[in-house]
Amino acid sequence: MKLQGKAxxxxxxxxxxxxxxxxxxxxxxxNVVVADLNLAGAQKVVDEIAGMGGKAxxxxxxxxxxxxxxxxxxxxxxxxxxxxxxxxxxxxGKIIPFLETTEQDWNLMFDINCKGLLWCSQAAAxxxxxQGRGGKIINLASQAGRRGEALVLAYCAxxxxxxxxxxxxxxxxxxxxxxxxxxxxxIVDTPFWDEVDRQFAKLLGWEVGEPxxxxxxxxxxxxxxxxxxxxxxxxxxxxxxxxxxxxxxxxVDGGNWPS
Numbered sequence: 001m002k003l004q005g006k007a008x009x010x011x012x013x014x015x016x017x018x019x020x021x022x023x024x025x026x027x028x029x030x031n032v033v034v035a036d037l038n039l040a041g042a043q044k045v046v047d048e049i050a051g052m053g054g055k056a057x058x059x060x061x062x063x064x065x066x067x068x069x070x071x072x073x074x075x076x077x078x079x080x081x082x083x084x085x086x087x088x089x090x091x092x093g094k095i096i097p098f099l100e101t102t103e104q105d106w107n108l109m110f111d112i113n114c115k116g117l118l119w120c121s122q123a124a125a126x127x128x129x130x131q132g133r134g135g136k137i138i139n140l141a142s143q144a145g146r147r148g149e150a151l152v153l154a155y156c157a158x159x160x161x162x163x164x165x166x167x168x169x170x171x172x173x174x175x176x177x178x179x180x181x182x183x184x185x186x187i188v189d190t191p192f193w194d195e196v197d198r199q200f201a202k203l204l205g206w207e208v209g210e211p212x213x214x215x216x217x218x219x220x221x222x223x224x225x226x227x228x229x230x231x232x233x234x235x236x237x238x239x240x241x242x243x244x245x246x247x248x249x250x251x252v253d254g255g256n257w258p259s
Contacts, residue, residue: 002239004029007080009072011063011120012090014041016190017140020227021087021234026054028235031080035061035072036090055080063090063116066123073123082131085238086124088117088139093155093192095199106154113158117165121180125173134177136238139166140230141184141249143257151203159184163249170247179246181237186253187215188225220255 008025012018014036022032026049034049034056036042042058049056057079061072076083092112096105121137128135144152145159163182170180187193193212200211216224233252236242251257 001027001029002235002241003085006030006084006238007033007076007082008085008087008238009033009035009076009083009120009124010087010089011035011061011072011116012140013045014038016192017185017188017227017230018087018089019045020231021089022056023048023052024228024231024235025085025238026052026056028239030054030085030238032056033059033072033076033079035059037062061090063088063120064111066119069116069119069123072120073127077127083124083127083135084133085136086120086138087234087238088120088137090116090120091140093142093144093152093196095151095196095203096154097151097203098153101154109154109158110161113155114161114165117162121169125169125176125178128178129173129176134179136242137169137173137178137180138234138237139169139180139182141166141182143184143186143251143253145184145249146251146257151200166249167247174246179237179242181242181245181247182249183230183233183237184249184251184253184257185230186225186251186256187212187219188227188230190227218256219253223254225252225254 008030013022013034034042034045039060046056046058061068141162142159144156166182197212
């Protein structure tokens, strides 16, 4: 098992990609803090991990709140004796035409996707530095961060910010042997993308389900991405196999975007 005895935090761990990463980490031997605003959902994932014979604890967190973030990190240390891996998966997105984007929309996406990532990474990195054994930080970006889209300005901008933050954090933490990398998924079969589909359908005048079908049809590998596709790369980046990789953003999108 690649992560035997490691302690990991996964934000947004109650569903979708976060849930898949939590389960994969547990399968690889890690002890997992399932962190989410939805505590009941996080506890369900903990119960799944316990059913597999793994160890996990649920923590409620709003990543915008530094005190809650610190309690989340403290829980990992108290429950599992330290912290080795942080996955910044918590995020939010809205499909909004450029001319209709409001300050509230902008602040919501940047506060969660970027500021929350910063608070979580700072709190985790301080523990990792004090431990003196390095660590792994994995940030969830998006193919939306690789390009602009007419109906997704604020979300694209926030995920481009994540890619930039990923690079800066990697350089800042390299001397402490903390590897920082990002994953840029594409169209993933999750509750998040179900909502994205509904928002696109409303704006484009399509039937619900049609945006997801049309966008999926353009994926070179010919199928929609599954959360487990992301979880596999997240497990690799958290393992010793990735000890000489840092500052990178890996597209995991079925070939949907080339760079």
